[in-house]
Amino acid sequence: MQLQLNGSLACSEFSKRSWRLAGSCAALLLFASPVLAHHLEKQFTVQSHPLITLHNPSGKVIISSWDKPTVMVVADHNSPKVEVDAEQVGNRVDVVTHLIADDISPDELRANYVITVPEDSELQIHSDSGTVSISKILGDMSLETVAAGIEAEDVGGYVVVQTVGGGFQCMRCTGRIEIHSISGDIRLVDDHSSYIFAQTSTGSILLDGDFLANGVYRLKNYSGPINVSFSPTDSFDVDATSFYGKVDNQAKLVPARRPNRRIPSFARGLFGSFNQGRAKLELSSFNGIINIHKRD
Amino acid sequence: MAAMHCKDFWLFSSEWLEGDRNPAAIAHLAGCPACRALITDLESIRNSAHLLLEEEPPARIWPAIKSQLEKEGLIRQPKKSFLERLFPATAFRPALAGAYLSFLIIAAAALGFHMNSVHSAEQQSLWLANAQDAITPVATELGSAERKTLPALQAPGNDITATLNHNLAIVDNMISLCEKGVRQDPQNEMMRDYLYSAYQQKADLLAAAADSEGR
Numbered sequence: 054m055q056l057q058l059n060g061s062l063a064c065s066e067f068s069k070r071s072w073r074l075a076g077s078c079a080a081l082l083l084f085a086s087p088v089l090a091h092h093l094e095k096q097f098t099v100q101s102h103p104l105i106t107l108h109n110p111s112g113k114v115i116i117s118s119w120d121k122p123t124v125m126v127v128a129d130h131n132s133p134k135v136e137v138d139a140e141q142v143g144n145r146v147d148v149v150t151h152l153i154a155d156d157i158s159p160d161e162l163r164a165n166y167v168i169t170v171p172e173d174s175e176l177q178i179h180s181d182s183g184t185v186s187i188s189k190i191l192g193d194m195s196l197e198t199v200a201a202g203i204e205a206e207d208v209g210g211y212v213v214v215q216t217v218g219g220g221f222q223c224m225r226c227t228g229r230i231e232i233h234s235i236s237g238d239i240r241l242v243d244d245h246s247s248y249i250f251a252q253t254s255t256g257s258i259l260l261d262g263d264f265l266a267n268g269v270y271r272l273k274n275y276s277g278p279i280n281v282s283f284s285p286t287d288s289f290d291v292d293a294t295s296f297y298g299k300v301d302n303q304a305k306l307v308p309a310r311r312p313n314r315r316i317p318s319f320a321r322g323l324f325g326s327f328n329q330g331r332a333k334l335e336l337s338s339f340n341g342i343i344n345i346h347k348r349d
Numbered sequence: 350m351a352a353m354h355c356k357d358f359w360l361f362s363s364e365w366l367e368g369d370r371n372p373a374a375i376a377h378l379a380g381c382p383a384c385r386a387l388i389t390d391l392e393s394i395r396n397s398a399h400l401l402l403e404e405e406p407p408a409r410i411w412p413a414i415k416s417q418l419e420k421e422g423l424i425r426q427p428k429k430s431f432l433e434r435l436f437p438a439t440a441f442r443p444a445l446a447g448a449y450l451s452f453l454i455i456a457a458a459a460l461g462f463h464m465n466s467v468h469s470a471e472q473q474s475l476w477l478a479n480a481q482d483a484i485t486p487v488a489t490e491l492g493s494a495e496r497k498t499l500p501a502l503q504a505p506g507n508d509i510t511a512t513l514n515h516n517l518a519i520v521d522n523m524i525s526l527c528e529k530g531v532r533q534d535p536q537n538e539m540m541r542d543y544l545y546s547a548y549q550q551k552a553d554l555l556a557a558a559a560d561s562e563g564r
Contacts, residue, residue: 110561200508217512233550236516252546275519320539
């Protein structure tokens, strides 16, 4: 009897717990459902060298390649005050986050994208804040952000980057690279590029890649450090000047000539050739430190 | 016919490049090596710019913004001017930090680069006057652009507004230091180069502020 009573009680308790669990699950689904409500998934068949444009005020953007002649766009957002849209015009796919209300908070602006494209695609990306990640794209690309950081890996085309405060990192990049930023840090690692121009005002610049014969590498900033790494077999002419900072050099340079331009007497300058001087390295800082160090 | 001075000629240079041959401008150019050199440089830039004509305008970058700007009548392109052809990337941006400002900065820089070929004291003095004349409208335009962009920069706090303001302060500080440096040593080519870069950065930043939807 006791056992039976206990069994009834246990059964009743189990039933209560089940209802509570079911209630919790229902509540969870209810609250979770808006996330799933704003989901876009579209595919477009394209020719070779398609152009993909993206305009997104805020959010995470991931772009990578595959071996299909197809562009796939997957987008998610929480707020009903924005709308994501993707459409094809010829060999171009335009992806846009539209604002459909006036009073939108920064959180409500957010839309996240995962875009998969053919390897030879060209990209034109504008994203104000969030992050932009790009990998294994060989076409040219133009990337503009305000605060969003950009990470690129294994890209091969002509890359033009403009940010206000967002950083930029390029790993194993092989095409021409131009970067303009105001306070973003710039990291160029394991690149194999014949032309790099990087400019930031207060951000730092790191160049740790190959110096190609006849390659030109121009790094310029205002107050952050400029760090360049080299190997004993590298070959470059270097022209480094810091107005009010200093130049710390570990490369044994053969003094070649004075620079063509006039520099003030108080500025720290360094000019000369390392090995045969096949590449050209121009480093300029207003009051930051320039480090030219041997690669570890 | 009133004599034209360098400053007047410089303001007239865009029309000159479009083929307008004002007699006063012709007379001034005949006697002014600095302005002749400037025109040669600008013509060279224009000739190179023909290569850009084959480019598709970058409307595809911001189709939504372009559409909105067209609705508001801010884009007018029945006939592309020299400046629009020269700076297609800025043609669709709000006028406040667009082609004209870039043109001013490039022209100011072009004047600066002539410093190396100017040797006599008289020529240097003339060059300095011209360079200062060139920089003045840039600073004025930037001030005007900043006032117009103020609503975007004063929008309720979010990370975009904060980033724009933070970076505006950086650029303003840089401009201030470089202007001081140029005043102290007008022949310092690198200092001028930093000043022009700072102006360009400010123009780009104001354009980004105007373009930004994160406000």
